[in-house]
Structure formats: structure tokens, C-alpha cells
Amino acid sequence: MAFSATSVPLHQQVLSLDHRAWVQFLATTPNVLIIQDLDGVCMELVADPLDRQIDLAYVQATQAFAGHFYVLTNGEHTGTRGVNPLVERAWGGHDQAKAHAGYLPGLAAGGVQWQGRTGQGSHPGVSAAELEFLAAVPGQMRAGLRAFFQQRPGLLAAAAMQQGIEASVLDNLASPTVNLNTLHAQLQAAGDRDGAIYADLQRAMAALMTNLLDQAAQRGLGESFFVHYAPNRGRGADGQEVLDPGTETESGTTDFQFMVRGAIKEAGVLALLNRYYAQHTGEFPLGEGFSVRQAPRSLPELLALAEAHFDPARMPTLVGVGDTVTSRWSLGTDGQPVVQRGGSDRLFLQLIQDLGKRFHRGNLVTYVDSSGGQVKNRKPLKIGQHNGLPSVLEGPGDPRDTTDPLRLNVVFPGGHRQYCAAFQSAAQQRVQST
Known part of the structure; x- marks a missing residue:
């Protein structure tokens, strides 16, 4: 249980609603580095990414x-489904966004697509052959x-089926994706109340991803790609992500992303720190040509790499x-508890938490409740009262998962609007204090 205000430092709190302290922390910490996700954090989660909007403020x-x-x-x-078109629309056009250096800097596609403030970009560590293979993937996703629907004639009207397919295939350059949000809603409207047809669709997309990996291997790119499920149930014994079949009320895995191997967010944290150190x-510290594809994949190895190369005296305080972030608790066939922990932000937030402990920094893990959008695969925070004050009774994970190592320090139950308002307040105060 968390309280609205306490004398305990933010980085030692769990599920705190003390947004005033969070704002003050961002506004007054000189050597701070904010590493932030986008969808669901600073913009609403919507079924079709083309419908997203981002606030200029x-x-x-x-x-x-x-x-x-x-x-x-x-x-x-x-x-077409990237964030830059949204930013340009907010500024009033490409020229205005570039003139104001108004693009969002950082890493996309899990860490293999870099962009600076003026929109200049690159794909560090990705070969021309890999980009060529990726370019053909969206066509296979549509096919x-x-x-799938041709095998089930009459399930959806022809126009609805075509609209659903076009909304579902995200022709990203470095991470082509099938996003099933629109089709999930269409299937429910068509009578798939128990989700059986949707589950078949999930399995068909997982099989398609396996087929794409096989094709890559036949072209000598067997070590080039992997598949990311979002959300997922963590990793299985084979190290691969586990698909979330969802429930009658939750859609489970909606995004099937075909990604460049090594493009994992936790590795992106070190790549961004490498750039931060260079800038300051x-x-x-890791070399000018370092990319996520050169990084190890486990959290202990990433921590060891950071310890070996980053000067502790210059390490910023990180805000992730x-x-x-998900977790599911159940009883196994042997009657023993089984916990599956997943979520595409989990491991990068965990690394930020662990770096704080290792480098003796008060790093903050921040969680934004995105369950209020059109995408029905998010568990909302449970808010109640304690001593007459608002408090968080349950986080986004299973309340029976009492040993989760990830501690969400500060949470925003009001979603992206509440988070953006706090962020903008911190920005205003930071400008006034300089």
C-alpha cells in the first residue's frame, strides 16, 4: 500500500502518488537522465496507431x-505509423518541427533506430541485407x-476485413509489426465473445513469425531477428517470450513485432547512457560505434558492463x-505457485532500478496507467483510501506476486494526461530555476 505523501525518499517508495515530490525531483536534479517509453505514456493507447495524437505542450x-x-x-x-508524423502535425509541419529542433530524441525499434532533436536518424548496427529483408515483411503480414480470413468466409464483411488488415499491419522500417487491436474489436462485434477465433488468430500470427524467422535463416540471416510479443508472459525455459492468450475481457498479446536481434530496451539503456556520457x-565509455547489438542480453551482464566502463562520479540519476509491466500468478500441476512476469517495459525499468543500487543513485521507476485507452490488455491500478488519503491498493501485476523484484516508485493512475501535466510542470520549474 502506498500513501500520497511521506518523508521516505521517492526511490525507496512503492506505488507512491506523491507527484509533487516527483515534479520537484525532475525540476531540481542537475545530473538527471529521463528515459521514457512513448505509447501509453505521453499519448493515449488507441486501436489504430494512425489515430494517435501528441500534445505540442x-x-x-x-x-x-x-x-x-x-x-x-x-x-x-x-x-507512416511512426511518432515523427505526430510530432510534425503538432508543430504544424515538418519544416516547423525541424526549425524548432522539436523531434523526440532517443532510440526506437527497441534500440536500433536513433534520432536526434532535428529528426536526423540512423540504424546503428543494422546491415543493408537486414533492412532489405525487413522491407518485405509487411507484405507477408498482410498476406x-x-x-486467415479467407479460411473463414463470412466472418467479417469484405470492407471491414480490408480495413482491419490495413490498420493491423504496421509497416515500420526496422520493426514491422502486426497489431491486432482493431481486429480484436471487429471479431468481438462479429460474435467472438469467448475469444476462441481471436485465439486462433494469435496462434496464426505466431506461426507466421516463426515462418519469417525460418525464411531469414535460409538467406543467411539466422541470427539477425527475433519476435517480440506485447504484452507477454515473460520468457520461457528456452529464453523466448511467452504469448499471452488473454481472457474474455482482456486481449492479451496484440502486438507481434519482427525485430532486429539485440534490439531490446534494457540494452538501449546502456546505449543511451553511452551517448549521455559523450555529450557531457x-x-x-563504450566506444563511439557502440550499439545495442553489441550489448549482452542478461541484466547481470549489462550491469557488469556498466560497472566496467561508466565513471561512477559522472553517472546521472536515472528516471525510467x-x-x-505484467505478472500472473497461478498454481502449477504440482500445486506449487507459478509466476509469469512480463511486459515490454519491465526489464528496462528493472535495469534502471538495479543501476541505481549499483551506482548508489536514487533512480526512480515511474509507471503510467494506460488502461483507460482503447487497448484492452492493461490492468488498471486499484485506488482506495488510507487514513483519509488516496492510496494505491494494487499495482499492475498480480497481487499474489509478492516477490516481484521490480518496485514501481511513483505511479500515475490518471494515465498519459496526468503524467504529461506533471512532466510539463517539472519542465516549467526547471526552466525557472536555471
């Missing part, structure tokens, strides 16, 4: 943290979806912000 607020703010997303900066010290 928020985008402008990020400029108050110039040199101290990066995004880290599995989505992309560029392309796979069409084949003139030197890249995300909205996708």
Missing part, C-alpha cells in the same frame, strides 16, 4: 530537459492476415518511465 516541455531526456520505444520514429564528458 508536452513536446515543447521535453526541450527543457535538452541533454537530459531520451525516448526508448519498440515503436519507430519514422514511417497472412488475408489467408566528450568521451564514449513506462506503462507495460
